Amino acid sequence: MFIGLDLGTSGLKGVLIDDAQAIRAEATAPLEVSRPQDGWSEQDPAAWLAATDAVMRELRAAADLGAVRGIGLSGQMHGATLLDEGHRVLRPCILWNDTRSHAEAAALDADPRFRAVTGNIVFPGFTAPKLAWVRNHEPEVFGKVALVLLPKDYLRLWLTGEAVAEMSDAAGTSWLDTGKRDWDDGLLAATDLGRGQMPRLVEGSEASGVLRAELAAQWGLPEDVVVAGGGGDNAASAVGVGVVKAGEAFVSLGTSGVLFAASDAYQPDAASAVHTFCHALPATWHQMGVILAAADALNWYAKIVGRKASDLTGELGELRAPGRTLFLPYLGGERTPHNDAAVRGSFLHLDHATDRTALTRAVLEGVTHAVRDSFDALSGTGTRIERLIAVGGGSRSEYWVRAIATSLGLPVELPVAGDFGGAFGAARLAMMAATGAGVEIATAPPIARVVEPDRALAPAFAEAHARYRDAYKALKGRH
The missing domain is CATH 3.30.420.40 (ATPase, nucleotide binding domain)
Structure with a gap:
């Protein structure tokens, strides 16, 4: 054991x-x-x-x-x-x-x-x-x-x-x-x-x-x-979900957010604010975009409105086109692609019709747009993503995962119930170290289901993402 x-x-x-x-x-x-x-x-x-x-x-x-x-x-x-x-x-x-x-x-x-x-x-x-x-x-x-x-x-x-x-x-x-x-x-x-x-x-x-x-x-x-x-x-989470070869990736919706892609070559592009690190396995690297507040942003909002995060996301129903309200999830600055420690979060375009549901959707959409920023940054380095798995507490929200799938234009796989994250990956690395087992033990977990993009809503998410990027530029100009 x-x-x-x-x-x-x-x-x-x-x-x-x-x-x-x-x-x-x-x-x-x-x-x-x-x-x-x-x-x-x-x-x-x-x-x-x-x-x-x-x-x-x-x-x-x-x-x-x-x-x-x-x-x-x-x-x-x-x-x-x-x-x-x-x-x-x-x-x-x-x-x-x-x-x-x-x-x-x-x-x-x-x-x-x-x-x-x-x-x-x-x-x-x-x-x-x-x-x-x-x-x-x-x-x-x-x-x-x-x-x-x-x-x-x-x-x-x-x-x-x-x-x-x-x-x-x-x-x-x-x-x-x-x-x-x-x-x-x-x-x-x-x-x-x-x-x-x-x-x-x-x-x-x-x-x-x-x-x-x-x-x-x-x-x-x-x-x-x-x-x-x-x-x-x-890197340990990647070993846990079997993301160890080029073309494989995961999106993590934990305290922070990560879009992580494995690579069999060292191909840095520092100017993109993409992280290029060694993987936890020999002769392997990875690239990732990092969002400093993902589920942390949702939990912050849930605390403000006095509700459980799971209750807030559970009442959203089917995925809808993003509303006019925007949320920028920069509660403690941001890394990819901005490298901006001074920027802080904002709600924008609030009006009399904005209610709690609209704000909840805006928070999830804001983090989704940040994931799209990282996806675009990774794509700009030549990194390819052919398979995407979702992990982390935020991946329990069907609405959030479908929003990400729609924004990125990629199916998102959800593992069967169980912990396949950092602790599980660390246990796999312990098995390799103690027994001499190779990378072949780091297989992907069984997939419970695949969340497909909503192609009809893709243009609306692209338009909202463009507004989100413009809002950051305006915010940056004021700090």
């Missing part, structure tokens, strides 16, 4: 799978985000350890863990977890959706080496500008930094005692040579850091260490459990 642990923003999830990849048990533990200032987003790494312990104990209560051979890790990307020489945490982790380092990101991005080596814009959410911000604003902390770890790799340090990262997560730091799959000394030096402050690198399907004996004893595991490299949350 194999365990996958997925360290998300709002919670940590664990799944236990058997040798046939059937899920035998699963558990979750909630996490909270601190936002002490506008644009800031932080977590206490100690909470990750407590959540992991709670999840492992719940898995043990549900199943015998004595036959577990491997653990895989998945996690939120880009977070800056800063440790001193004694591996003590120096400050709360600055998370992926934190935009305080926008000035530092712009300064690094102005250095042409970063785009040339990493294949990506230096976004404010990436790790390198966060370290530059700490250097500029918290010099006493920066002077003590002996090790920089991404969130899931801090978990690994606790689990194994090894400071290790893997390629898919490391590609989101702005320090990795994404083509060569190695740290770049020049980029590290540009932020006054060195290779000695970076973890060792492995591939996601390789072993990174062995579970510490005391933890194995606490959780009822054997003493020789391998901990795999794992993957950043999106």
Whole structure:
């Protein structure tokens, strides 16, 4: 058996799978985000350890863990977890959706080496500008930094005692040579850091260490459990849904939104704001467009109107042409294709006829338009999408999935009920690391149904998307 642990923003999830990849048990533990200032987003790494312990104990209560051979890790990307020489945490982790380092990101991005080596814009959410911000604003902390770890790799340090990262997560730091799959000394030096402050690198399907004996004893595991490299949350999710070859893609409607396409070649186009990262599998890359608020935007709106998000989407009925009302889902800035940390969300074209249903539709349509932005950006790089699977909590909304299918002009496949996301992908990577299994185990899950585009509504969605793009341009001109 194999365990996958997925360290998300709002919670940590664990799944236990058997040798046939059937899920035998699963558990979750909630996490909270601190936002002490506008644009800031932080977590206490100690909470990750407590959540992991709670999840492992719940898995043990549900199943015998004595036959577990491997653990895989998945996690939120880009977070800056800063440790001193004694591996003590120096400050709360600055998370992926934190935009305080926008000035530092712009300064690094102005250095042409970063785009040339990493294949990506230096976004404010990436790790390198966060370290530059700490250097500029918290010099006493920066002077003590002996090790920089991404969130899931801090978990690994606790689990194994090894400071290790893997390629898919490391590609989101702005320090990795994404083509060569190695740290770049020049980029590290540009932020006054060195290779000695970076973890060792492995591939996601390789072993990174062995579970510490005391933890194995606490959780009822054997003493020789391998901990795999794992993957950043999106790369691990791709392994979970079998998106591992060119032409395959998924759209994720979680806290953030992602349009992720696998690639068997390194083909960056940084100017498009498309992310080009290593995949969690050797000699494989991926490209993705990232929306900072997807289901997060719906949940924000649901909280404002005092209703459950599922109730709001459930009362919409059949897909309709987008209304005049527009919603721009930029609650904390946006990445693809705008790379705009300062922009904020807006409702536009409200009138006396605008009711709660119209606003709900506008929120779903706004995120749909943002997905279309990412689709257009990926298409502009030459990336092809022949098969699209929907995952994440938002994919439970029939209205939302059909809107995306219609906007993109592509059928969207919905897997059978079950978790095929980051935790499941991490468990698959654990199976590869512990048994030597190859990529062939990363098959697509059974598909429950296919949501087809509504061809009759496609022109209306295209017209609404054009208005959405114009609204962003006007909004950008005012900030």
